[in-house]
Amino acid sequence: MKRAENKSHCPVNFALETFGDAWSLLIVRDIVFWGKHTYGEFLDSGEGIATNVLAARLAHLEGKGILSKGPHESDRRKEVYALTEKGLALIPILLEMSGWSATYDPETTAPKQFVDAVYADRAAMFIRIQDLVRRGGSLFGGERSMVKP
Template sequence: MRSYGQLCSIARALDVVGDRWTLLIVRELLILGPSRFGEIQRGLPGIATNLLTQRLRDLEANGVVIREPAPSATGAPIYRLTERGMALDGVLRELLKWGAPTVPQAPPEAIFQMHWLSQPARFLLKDHRPSEPAAIIRFGTLDDGFDLTAAKGTVAVRPCASDTKPNVGVIGPGPVLVALLQGAIPLELALTNGVRIDGDASALTRVLPPAPDSINVPGQYN
């Protein structure tokens, strides 16, 4: 990793996390929690195995990631964020907010994985009916998704758990789901553009932001 060689906290931070793929590795570990190499790689389509290995080594050397022995003799080592690594959550939140307006202009061939939506969901969705019993909304599947729990005025996200019984399941195209979570389109319009729900729809509407009175979203949502 090359250094900028500047006595500046921004430059020093970029010395550690400024290389290509590095912050996306942090994103995966923030979403998934402690993970094996292969689990991290699945969330980074396009990264070469040797490059991911090097980036993890660099993060470990800089105290951002720790590599723990496999829980069993035949298992793979586990990577997890250190306290310093977890502190990057706020950095990624600001990048998420800064980058959100550019999502509708992403190229049509852009790859989408449902679990990536868990970070914006954590910040964009609210529990609008806190007096009601807790509700669980599953976005995606056990293989690629997340569970969002609305309870007592708060929302929490975590990777899908096989022993969890969601109140409603949600799947659909990435751009449409992003627009739905941002409040750019109402649920009714999302349903006509490929979003599918299975279960109690009111659990989903409980957390969605209010859609605008007039819809002016370009392209496929007109």
């Protein structure tokens, strides 16, 4: 039995109903941090999402207005997912979660230098990263990444 959406109009409940499952923010993370945009790229992420779960999460995020889907430039068999403005607004949440995890997870993979840069001027960094992702870039992966390996 499917549970009713938006059980209350509490802002925290709304957020959890929109992206609070175990996979949604990881898909958003893959776009923002690693520049992933296709089903196959998301499927190759280290957490091992099942194909049916990935398909359901992508459809959910598209339905909620977090992602948009369009044709791949060079391969008509593929679709490309991108963050909408509503999805880009999740970037500060991802960065705050990363900072929190960097503080409390002794085995974090978050680069300290990057976390320190985010916390030095949060508002400016949030805008900078949103603009980067809006233009097709990412933080750590791809040709248009902010942080080079």
